[in-house]
Amino acid sequence: MAKRDFYEVLGVSKGASADEIKKAYRRKAKELHPDRNADNPQAEAQFKEAYEAYEVLKDAEKKAAYDRFGHAAFDGGMGGGGGHPGQGFGSGDFSSAFSDVFDDLFGDFMGNRRGGGRRAMRGSDLRYNLRINLDEAFTGLQKTINVPTAVACSACDGSGGEGGAEPTTCPTCSGMGKVRAQQGFFAVERTCPTCSGMGQIVSNPCKSCGGSGRVEKERALSVNIPAGVETGTRIRLAGEGEAGMRGGPPGDLYIFVEVVQHELFERDGVNLYCRVPVSMAKAALGGAIEVPTIDGGRGRVQIPAGSQSGRQMRLRGKGMPALRGGGTGDMFIELAVETPVNLTSRQKELLREFEDLADDNNPESKSFFSSVKSFWDGMKG
Numbered sequence: 001m002a003k004r005d006f007y008e009v010l011g012v013s014k015g016a017s018a019d020e021i022k023k024a025y026r027r028k029a030k031e032l033h034p035d036r037n038a039d040n041p042q043a044e045a046q047f048k049e050a051y052e053a054y055e056v057l058k059d060a061e062k063k064a065a066y067d068r069f070g071h072a073a074f075d076g077g078m079g080g081g082g083g084h085p086g087q088g089f090g091s092g093d094f095s096s097a098f099s100d101v102f103d104d105l106f107g108d109f110m111g112n113r114r115g116g117g118r119r120a121m122r123g124s125d126l127r128y129n130l131r132i133n134l135d136e137a138f139t140g141l142q143k144t145i146n147v148p149t150a151v152a153c154s155a156c157d158g159s160g161g162e163g164g165a166e167p168t169t170c171p172t173c174s175g176m177g178k179v180r181a182q183q184g185f186f187a188v189e190r191t192c193p194t195c196s197g198m199g200q201i202v203s204n205p206c207k208s209c210g211g212s213g214r215v216e217k218e219r220a221l222s223v224n225i226p227a228g229v230e231t232g233t234r235i236r237l238a239g240e241g242e243a244g245m246r247g248g249p250p251g252d253l254y255i256f257v258e259v260v261q262h263e264l265f266e267r268d269g270v271n272l273y274c275r276v277p278v279s280m281a282k283a284a285l286g287g288a289i290e291v292p293t294i295d296g297g298r299g300r301v302q303i304p305a306g307s308q309s310g311r312q313m314r315l316r317g318k319g320m321p322a323l324r325g326g327g328t329g330d331m332f333i334e335l336a337v338e339t340p341v342n343l344t345s346r347q348k349e350l351l352r353e354f355e356d357l358a359d360d361n362n363p364e365s366k367s368f369f370s371s372v373k374s375f376w377d378g379m380k381g
Helices: 006-010 018-032 043-057 060-074 091-106 134-139 280-285 345-357 363-380
Strands: 126-132 141-152 178-183 186-191 214-225 234-237 253-259 265-268 271-279 287-292 298-303 312-315 331-338
Touching: 006 018, 006 043, 018 043, 043 060, 126 141, 126 214, 134 253, 141 253, 214 234, 214 253, 271 280, 271 287, 280 287, 280 331, 298 312, 298 331
Parallel strands: 126 253, 271 331
Antiparallel strands: 141 214, 178 186, 234 253, 265 271, 287 298, 312 331
16 A cells, blocks of 8 residues: 655645654644544554655755655665665654654653652742731731741751752652653653652751751741731731742741630721720710720710610721721720619619600610501401
8 A cells, every 4th residue: 555645644735844744744644643543543544644754854954855756765775864764663663753742742741750859849838827817917917926847957058968969860750850651552650669759869868857957846937017907918928938949949827817706895997896885874965974995095975865776986097007008997886775783773763764754865766666556456357
């Protein structure tokens, strides 16, 4: 059976560029992959055909010979470069073809690690949960925290080698951190068992850190907590996380703030709420009261006569500072009218007398019971 034209096999024109030929081959390789064509017995032969065409057309000298003499350029006797391009294309070469396709198609997804040494591994980021009270969130503070973490080993300066000796390239993986095993058509990569993926080995490990280049230690760090922080605020300290392996860069430390509940104030963003109980007489007659403020001071509030429970009054600028500027919130006073308990005989007598005289002093009650009467009359009808 006559060989098909290589340009026809790849679906490109004779004047196609090297980049166009490569792209065409990648498309064909995906399309003809035997694993994607289990029901097509011709897939393997077609894949070989595409690979053979690509092997010729990707090489400038072979391509020039093929353009001039066609397939005869590689049959011998034409001076075209020695041997058929498919010569010796047995199981080993076919597996190699799949390996090349695997690298070509999936190299970007695998980090493109062919060749070159691996960088030292970056340390992990750390999280620290910090609890503060509302007073501290109002003023801000400088706080020292103790963080258990891995730090660079001082005995080897983080190299992992005794006396600071530098690691050497792993002989098993040649510094790539991965080794390749042939499994049928595929070349499967796995982490190098000698260097555990580091790409380097320490022949004489440091006795202090065991060759890792870092040791466990508790560090004291001074943290600046800005005024206005809320629960969930995250503060990043760059480079204060776990030290990297064998001299790698450290990770970051993230401090998550939790503001505990205050016994007097309830927070809503930059505003504060304070529930203040007042006597029935004070609510009825009105008058001034003093209330606490978050800065430790006192605020004077005038209660209007006839105030009911739930009524709110505002103290401007007495709330929390905004975290990123933008002023200060307000403080809201919410009245809770308190019913007196443990009355004396005289107090009871006075309240009964007041009740007898209080026909028009309870408009809300009067309106409610008027609606109730209308409701009941409607039900009877």
